Amino acid sequence: MSDTLFIQNGMIYIDGRIARKNILVENGSIKKIFVGKAVADEKINASDMLVLPGSIDPHVHFREPGLTHKEDFRTGSFAAAAGGVTSVLDMPNTKPPTLTRKLLAEKISLAASKSIVDFGFHFGSSADNLQEVEKARDIASTKIFMDASTGNMLIQDEDIVSKIIGASRICTIHAEGRNARKAIEISEKLKKKFYLCHVSTQNELEYVKENGGKNVFAEVTPHHLFLIETDQSKLIRMKPSLKNESDRRALWDSLNAGLIDTIGSDHAPHTIEEKDSGDVYGVPGVETRLPLMLDAVNKRRLTLRRLVETMCENPAKIFRLKNKGFIKKGYDADFVIVDMKAQKKIRNDEMRTKCGWSPFDGFEVRGWPVKTIVRGKIVFDDGDVMKNKGRGIVYG
Numbered sequence: 001m002s003d004t005l006f007i008q009n010g011m012i013y014i015d016g017r018i019a020r021k022n023i024l025v026e027n028g029s030i031k032k033i034f035v036g037k038a039v040a041d042e043k044i045n046a047s048d049m050l051v052l053p054g055s056i057d058p059h060v061h062f063r064e065p066g067l068t069h070k071e072d073f074r075t076g077s078f079a080a081a082a083g084g085v086t087s088v089l090d091m092p093n094t095k096p097p098t099l100t101r102k103l104l105a106e107k108i109s110l111a112a113s114k115s116i117v118d119f120g121f122h123f124g125s126s127a128d129n130l131q132e133v134e135k136a137r138d139i140a141s142t143k144i145f146m147d148a149s150t151g152n153m154l155i156q157d158e159d160i161v162s163k164i165i166g167a168s169r170i171c172t173i174h175a176e177g178r179n180a181r182k183a184i185e186i187s188e189k190l191k192k193k194f195y196l197c198h199v200s201t202q203n204e205l206e207y208v209k210e211n212g213g214k215n216v217f218a219e220v221t222p223h224h225l226f227l228i229e230t231d232q233s234k235l236i237r238m239k240p241s242l243k244n245e246s247d248r249r250a251l252w253d254s255l256n257a258g259l260i261d262t263i264g265s266d267h268a269p270h271t272i273e274e275k276d277s278g279d280v281y282g283v284p285g286v287e288t289r290l291p292l293m294l295d296a297v298n299k300r301r302l303t304l305r306r307l308v309e310t311m312c313e314n315p316a317k318i319f320r321l322k323n324k325g326f327i328k329k330g331y332d333a334d335f336v337i338v339d340m341k342a343q344k345k346i347r348n349d350e351m352r353t354k355c356g357w358s359p360f361d362g363f364e365v366r367g368w369p370v371k372t373i374v375r376g377k378i379v380f381d382d383g384d385v386m387k388n389k390g391r392g393i394v395y396g
Contacts, residue, residue, distance in 0.1 A: 010046030054086025054334030059264030066095025092124030294367025
């Protein structure tokens with residue numbers, strides 16, 4: 001017997017425009033987008049609501065294995081669902097880091113047993129795991145740390161960086177300042193595309209612009225868009241660090257101009273006690289990423305088209321996520337239903353992330369996800385997180 005869902009009366013984002021249509025879902029896929037009635041096992045009245053493709057967060061740290069006192073696939077996926085995120089790509093700097101295919105398989109098994117949203121993984125790289133990189137399959141990318149971050153995965157030898165880039169379909173690279181330029185130069189020489197994580201300065205944007213979009217995809221984070229160095233504290237401390245107001249304005253300008261390709265949360269949870277020690281970097285963000293950007297749309301700082309491109313479509317295209325990122329017939333029935341009029345205050349005591357806090361505590365926003373649907377199953381419903389079995393992403 002088929003499992004069907006009917007979403008009716010919503011304002012659907014399709015092909016860059018809003019259309020008042022209905023969506024029929026069957027067995028987890030979009031069967032039909034139309035005007036009319038349908039018989040279904042479950043119905044959702046999305047009247048006066050905006051129906052967007054499920055948001056894809058290409059940059060999360062769910063901390064499992066080894067660091068699950070901060071987060072795990074269960075709590076991280078709860079936070080994702082509450083934030084309108086239907087798919088996540090998890091980073092490799094766990095404990096131990098994901099540097100072998102065996103460790104990747106173990107991580108996939110952990111996620112499959114706990115996550116309520118769909119999931120994929122970036123594979124780790126080191127000075128001596130090139131053979132593992134060459135043989136890794138069913139991954140979003142290979143991650144290279146050219147600057148220090150959480151975990152001991154820093155690679156400073158440019159020859160090793162070149163070999164890893166050459167051996168990979170695509171790399172995600174943590175490269176700040178001049179290292180961003182080095183990464184671009186290496187990729188240009190090898191004619192390889194790569195994904196530059198969390199761009200934070202005007203200079204880095206200039207390096208991307210000089211490349212002309214040939215080999216580099218650029219990511220920005222909400223904390224670099226909404227916070228500056230004067231907001232920094234032991235709690236709000238990350239790598240790359242917060243920058244000045246002119247850098248922040250340059251990020252917004254580049255986002256609107258299309259130079260920036262994606263908005264990733266870089267969800268990096270730590271406990272309050274760890275942050276107070278001053279020895280750790282990173283902030284949680286998977287749950288607040290979409291509300292903050294919806295508020296920006298309401299304030300005309302960003303168009304809805306750019307929001308959908310950077311948070312849904314482009315992550316799916318860049319990392320070749322099959323049947324994700326768009327509301328199209330035959331695609332996975334991943335949606336976030338949004339109330340653009342809802343006004344809410346971000347509050348620490350409402351966060352689903354295990355660490356229990358947000359750098360945006362107290363921020364008032366207008367625009368909020370009210371339902372999150374993964375392959376036709378409701379996983380978040382107006383404040384309640386629902387049971388679901390997330391699935392590993394299929395790469396095209």
